[in-house]
Amino acid sequence: MARKDYAGSRYHMRRKLAEFGLCAVLCPVTIISAAGVTNTGTTDTANPTTAGTPDVAPPSMLTFGAFGTLGVVHSDQPLADFTSTRVESVGAGHTDPWSASVDSLVGAQGNAQITPQFSAVLQVISEQNSDSSFSPHIEWAFLKYQITPDFFVRLGRTALDAFLLADSRNVGFTYAWVRPPVELYDLVPSTNSDGIDFNYRFEVGGGSNTVDAAVGYNSYQYPIANTRNTATADSHEQLALVDTFQRGSATFRLTYGQAHITVPTLEPLFDAFREFGAQGVGIADRFDVNDRIVAYYGLSGSYEPGDWFLMAELGRTNYHSVLGEATGWYVSSGRRFGKVTPYATYAQTRPNVGTRAAGLDLSGLPPAQAAEAGALNAGLNATLATIASQRTLSLGARFDVTSSIDLKLQWDRTNLGANSEGWLTNVQPGFPFGSSYTLVSVTLDFVF
Amino acid sequence: MNLSTRIAIVLLAIGPTLAGAFASADVVAVVSAKSAIKALTQEQVADIFLGRVSRFPNGLVAVPIDLRDGSPERDQFYAKIAGKTPAQVKAYWSKIIFTGRGQPPRAVPTDLDMKKFIADNDTAIGYIDSALLDSSVRAL
Numbered sequence: 001m002a003r004k005d006y007a008g009s010r011y012h013m014r015r016k017l018a019e020f021g022l023c024a025v026l027c028p029v030t031i032i033s034a035a036g037v038t039n040t041g042t043t044d045t046a047n048p049t050t051a052g053t054p055d056v057a058p059p060s061m062l063t064f065g066a067f068g069t070l071g072v073v074h075s076d077q078p079l080a081d082f083t084s085t086r087v088e089s090v091g092a093g094h095t096d097p098w099s100a101s102v103d104s105l106v107g108a109q110g111n112a113q114i115t116p117q118f119s120a121v122l123q124v125i126s127e128q129n130s131d132s133s134f135s136p137h138i139e140w141a142f143l144k145y146q147i148t149p150d151f152f153v154r155l156g157r158t159a160l161d162a163f164l165l166a167d168s169r170n171v172g173f174t175y176a177w178v179r180p181p182v183e184l185y186d187l188v189p190s191t192n193s194d195g196i197d198f199n200y201r202f203e204v205g206g207g208s209n210t211v212d213a214a215v216g217y218n219s220y221q222y223p224i225a226n227t228r229n230t231a232t233a234d235s236h237e238q239l240a241l242v243d244t245f246q247r248g249s250a251t252f253r254l255t256y257g258q259a260h261i262t263v264p265t266l267e268p269l270f271d272a273f274r275e276f277g278a279q280g281v282g283i284a285d286r287f288d289v290n291d292r293i294v295a296y297y298g299l300s301g302s303y304e305p306g307d308w309f310l311m312a313e314l315g316r317t318n319y320h321s322v323l324g325e326a327t328g329w330y331v332s333s334g335r336r337f338g339k340v341t342p343y344a345t346y347a348q349t350r351p352n353v354g355t356r357a358a359g360l361d362l363s364g365l366p367p368a369q370a371a372e373a374g375a376l377n378a379g380l381n382a383t384l385a386t387i388a389s390q391r392t393l394s395l396g397a398r399f400d401v402t403s404s405i406d407l408k409l410q411w412d413r414t415n416l417g418a419n420s421e422g423w424l425t426n427v428q429p430g431f432p433f434g435s436s437y438t439l440v441s442v443t444l445d446f447v448f
Numbered sequence: 449m450n451l452s453t454r455i456a457i458v459l460l461a462i463g464p465t466l467a468g469a470f471a472s473a474d475v476v477a478v479v480s481a482k483s484a485i486k487a488l489t490q491e492q493v494a495d496i497f498l499g500r501v502s503r504f505p506n507g508l509v510a511v512p513i514d515l516r517d518g519s520p521e522r523d524q525f526y527a528k529i530a531g532k533t534p535a536q537v538k539a540y541w542s543k544i545i546f547t548g549r550g551q552p553p554r555a556v557p558t559d560l561d562m563k564k565f566i567a568d569n570d571t572a573i574g575y576i577d578s579a580l581l582d583s584s585v586r587a588l
Contacts, residue, residue: 063551065542065545065546067542067546107546109545109546109548111545111548111551119548121548123546123548140548142548144548149502149503149509150502154548158548159547167547168542168543168546168547170546171542171543171546173538173539173542174539174540174542174543174546175539203501208495208500208501246500248491248494305531306527306530306531306532306533306536307531336533339533339535400533400535402535403517403518403533403534403535403537403538404535404538406535447538447539447542447546
């Protein structure tokens with residue numbers, strides 16, 4: 001009987017799958033840590049001491065910093081919630097027309113320079129968790145050993161570096177938008193990874209190239225839609241490779257990640273399929289998410305000469321399972337006029353595979369079995385339907401209030417793909433699949 | 449063409465401007481008179497101050513020195529070498545600091561402190577008002 005529930009709980013199932021699945025899958029994929037981005041600052045190690053010159057503050061052993069975002073967002077779609085990450089439980093729209101819990105967060109970071117080569121970083125963030133609380137969690141905690149000025153290794157919890165802004169996505173002050181486009185960034189919803197990574201930089205082609213290789217493990221909580229419950233996703237044997245080339249104001253990056261994903265909550269559905277003979281086993285083997293290898297490929301670039309910026313990112317996930325394949329991308333540009341930077345972004349997520357499957361052949365089955373098989377087919381298709389399809393035009397402006405505080409206003413218009421709920425969550429009965437919605441957001445970012 | 453598309457086009461098209469606003473800075477990059485470095489391009493200076501490279505082109509370790517946050521020479525310097533406003537410089541370093549990847553250059557309080565420090569350290573590189581140039585430092 002339980003099997004029939006799959007058809008009935010379409011909304012729950014859609015979400016579960018999505019949250020579990022997508023998260024689970026994609027996230028892991030990339031463990032990247034690449035610090036790629038630019039390389040590494042003038043770092044720690046590079047500074048030989050300047051003994052004897054009293055005027056410069058000596059490098060301090062402990063440094064602290066803080067960052068945060070206070071924001072509200074309004075959605076005109078009351079039958080589902082907009083969230084800025086797939087880890088958030090509630091958002092704007094259904095739960096609250098105006099939500100302060102979508103974009104708001106506060107973070108603090110401590111750096112300890114133990115020796116010239118050896119340092120430690122701890123970052124704690126308070127943001128909306130999968131259970132909708134704001135209890136602080138440890139975002140990063142790692143030891144770093146700088147073997148040479150251009151080569152370091154980190155051990156511990158580091159950023160999951162799938163995207164151009166992956167390791168700074170929580171620090172709104174560092175980019176123009178209110179939030180990174182969900183069309184791409186929701187493909188890999190988790191932001192950190194426990195493991196080890198190696199980062200090596202060298203000069204080439206008039207610029208600097210950074211290679212980062214990471215292995216790790218990731219386990220995180222995600223919300224189950226329309227409940228206040230959470231579940232845990234695990235991914236192991238994560239591998240990530242990131243290559244970042246930077247020359248002047250231009251940055252290019254290539255990313256590859258993979259992981260073994262298991263989504264235990266999907267197994268009952270496929271166990272039920274397996275009871276329907278060879279055909280059912282075939283369907284289960286094709287679609288189940290039991291130790292599946294998932295992959296992520298990313299390509300991105302940015303050009304930021306100072307008065308304007310142009311950036312674009314393209315990412316693709318392949319779960320080799322019911323979680324499907326999807327492509328996400330965006331192009332964004334803005335120009336600074338004094339303290340004000342207006343910008344525009346166009347972003348899209350689209351499935352690369354069909355979001356329907358024929359499922360079990362019902363002909364020839366006795367009525368009771370046919371009904372059950374039909375319910376399983378519906379469950380399978382409800383899951384496939386959670387593969388997001390949407391596109392968004394965003395227009396906004398950033399105003400630099402001081403050199404460490406900004407104020408942003410952003411308008412987003414999202415069109416959902418046919419029969420899709422896109423990246424929305426907590427979808428309610430009567431939700432208009434394939435419709436459009438509009439967001440208005442105001443945020444204030446700071447760093448100290 | 450719908451309204452939102454038109455707005456986007458207008459935003460992107462609005463144009464020219466501010467580009468030349470920071471053109472004439474009196475601030476120059478300097479190294480010690482004892483340094484082996486004779487000249488650097490603006491891009492090389494920017495790479496060092498933005499932490500993109502850790503060494504001078506000749507392979508020696510480079511130690512960039514900043515003036516304190518908020519000093520006019522500092523703002524002028526970053527506008528000149530990287531086209532960045534103070535908020536953009538702060539955003540740039542926030543990205544690196546809050547990813548645990550590095551720290552910005554160490555800072556001295558005044559331009560005279562800067563000159564003295566640079567003069568005394570042949571691995572250091574800084575910037576001062578060109579009116580303060582003398583034989584202890586070399587403008588790049």
